[in-house]
Amino acid sequence: MGAGNQQGRPDETICHYVAGFVDGEGSFHVAVQRNPSTRWKWQVIPEFHVSQNDGNQHVLELIRRVLGCGYLKPNHRNSRDRTFVLVVRDHANLATKVVPFFCKYELRTTKRADFERFAQIVEMMENGRHLTLEGLREIMRIAFQMNQGGVRRRASVEDILASLEPSETVRRTLTHVR
Amino acid sequence: MGAGNQQGRPDETICHYVAGFVDGEGSFHVAVQRNPSTRWKWQVIPEFHVSQNDGNQHVLELIRRVLGCGYLKPNHRNSRDRTFVLVVRDHANLATKVVPFFCKYELRTTKRADFERFAQIVEMMENGRHLTLEGLREIMRIAFQMNQGGVRRRASVEDILASLEPSETVRRTLTHVR
Numbered sequence: 001m002g003a004g005n006q007q008g009r010p011d012e013t014i015c016h017y018v019a020g021f022v023d024g025e026g027s028f029h030v031a032v033q034r035n036p037s038t039r040w041k042w043q044v045i046p047e048f049h050v051s052q053n054d055g056n057q058h059v060l061e062l063i064r065r066v067l068g069c070g071y072l073k074p075n076h077r078n079s080r081d082r083t084f085v086l087v088v089r090d091h092a093n094l095a096t097k098v099v100p101f102f103c104k105y106e107l108r109t110t111k112r113a114d115f116e117r118f119a120q121i122v123e124m125m126e127n128g129r130h131l132t133l134e135g136l137r138e139i140m141r142i143a144f145q146m147n148q149g150g151v152r153r154r155a156s157v158e159d160i161l162a163s164l165e166p167s168e169t170v171r172r173t174l175t176h177v178r
Numbered sequence: 179m180g181a182g183n184q185q186g187r188p189d190e191t192i193c194h195y196v197a198g199f200v201d202g203e204g205s206f207h208v209a210v211q212r213n214p215s216t217r218w219k220w221q222v223i224p225e226f227h228v229s230q231n232d233g234n235q236h237v238l239e240l241i242r243r244v245l246g247c248g249y250l251k252p253n254h255r256n257s258r259d260r261t262f263v264l265v266v267r268d269h270a271n272l273a274t275k276v277v278p279f280f281c282k283y284e285l286r287t288t289k290r291a292d293f294e295r296f297a298q299i300v301e302m303m304e305n306g307r308h309l310t311l312e313g314l315r316e317i318m319r320i321a322f323q324m325n326q327g328g329v330r331r332r333a334s335v336e337d338i339l340a341s342l343e344p345s346e347t348v349r350r351t352l353t354h355v356r
Contacts, residue, residue, distance in 0.1 A: 012191070013190070013191075013194045014194070016191045016192075016194035016195045016198065017194045017195070017197055017198035017201075017283075017286070018198060019195055019198060020194065020195035020196060020197060020198025020199035020200075020201070020202075021198035021199065021201055021202050022198075023195075023198070023199055023202075023237075024198075024199050024201075024202030024203035025202035025203070052287070053288070055287075055288045056287045056288055058286075059201075059286050059287050062286065105195075108195070108236075108237050108240065109230070109233075109234045109237050110231075110233045110234055
């Protein structure tokens, strides 16, 4: 059950196992949340996670070691929920560990398209694109194409993009800056 | 996306991917069904299957090629069901392909315990144990330990085992044979 070989790096075989497991059970998601403390009042939060029933935490821990990042926590979405979840939210870890891993050990289901959008968003954020209104809009449009076109999202992308119009103050500042 | 190398055998990397995928998405199940045409009026049917949403049939096909057996069919459990399923029921294929594959490419979740019971039942059936009342009872007891102790089964193992008492005719024949 070891995840490492003598060099302390994960065995290739386990990496392929992890790719297969995540292709079935993992999720690449970009949360779009209102946050008044940010410049545009909305923020985008990429997150990778894998859930498993109680009793399989050791497999989540194996994936955590193979990826070299993330943390485990009880999911507890309701009182009957006994699942655990491996979460990676830290941006540097997503950019330097999670994304390169699944570029190398390829996904083969339709989840691959979600991963590619996820990787694109992580890269855009690495380049600070989410700090500009235009970049944030583009990231949101991509995020809403993920996971069956965002069917589970509460708000439509159009509503969010409409609410993203810069305020008069911001607009004046922008004009000034240009 | 190829499943074979130059020797026409699956790449090792894909085998590990398949192990990971099946560990999340696959199922080892032994159906226990009433069948008046069989000697003991009940039969046990081991089945391996993997389900996926529409759009991922190519991954099921990949697994089918890697295992070297099975067939794909629409699941259609209800009118809204768009899933497809890879099924292996053929006993020789289970015994010579599916079981050896997952002995070699190990499962790591709690599904592994189900697989081990499944493999035990397949081997017992290879040896004709299901043709004896004692063997059939033992197989059923093992089958009911699988998949969270058979919580999804309609009948209890006690009721089935009780109904398995040989009829007077059979009992007499057994006595005679002994």
